[in-house]
Amino acid sequence: METGQDSFVIRLKEGDRQAAAELVDRYYEQIYLFMRRLGHSRQVSEDLTQESFLQAWTHIGQLREGKTLNIWLYRIAGNVSRQCWRRHKRTASIDGFDVPSGGESDSDRAEHSEQLVRLKNAVAALPIKPRQAVVLHYMQYLTIAEAAEAAGVREGTFKSRLNKALKILRRQIG
């Protein structure tokens, strides 16, 4: 829990534009990386990050004290991302983000790098909801409870979604 978060939420709800700017500074990187890890290109991720904050301004009245701000933003961002995939009727681009090779020369490192690339592609190929579950929990480091709230489902549903995703990933990368 962040220090003074409740008073920050109150400032936001009172329409304090300075607080709104602070909200951007605190979370824009997290939201952008969330979009990237979901498989959106750089340009699209920038657009969707902007769109997420615009939606946040619109729904600021629904923000409640005691709610964790980043979870609230992740929920909005997740919906924005899903709408984007539906609009374009495409799965995530496997070139959505790059895994740096690090210039390894020995075969173990090269194999490890190869495994990461396969995993990246497998994550990108997951259906939207399991992909969001994996990204929220393992790549944005939210707890199961937080990630479930961000996904707008109960913990049980979230865990089952996550297990399904892990099963697919394990099968894909061997």
Next chain:
Amino acid sequence: MSEEKLEKLLNELAEKTAEPVNPVLAEQIKLRIPQRLVSRNIGGPINVIIDLRVSKLAAAAVIIITMIIMANFFGGRNQDGTSMYENGRLLLKYLVGGKDAERGDIAVGISKYYEELTNRGIEAAYYGDVIDLKDSNAVLMQWKLPGGEYRVIFSDLRPQTISAEELIKLQSQMLQKKTK
């Protein structure tokens, strides 16, 4: 592969994909913070329009005209006794005042963004000094992307990626408007 190893790999993938984020993005988002985050209680339907901000001028105009027509029909009074003309005037005042303030902010913010891009060695073109900022379809700034397309920011701060042909079309429209 064990679940533990897969989880470890996913965490590692997260670290490897933590790319640097364009710092200008934060400024772009801040420029789009609405003038009023909380609606003012100056008449139900009007709040909706204020929340939509000045880029929805056309929608606002339709409602104002409707209100004026209704006012002519019903003697210029809402159910709660407030004057429809008064609401219309308040709305117009907000739109005109808000518009001036906001366009100033846009010009300053985007010119900073332009400087940032040129400092990074990106060839960008800024048209803030020559275009009509009230025209939401006017191109405020544009730069070429590696794939041959163009990234465009319109005067209402709407970003879009377009082809070279579309850019030429937009620029010709701007030129036509300027010569009128």
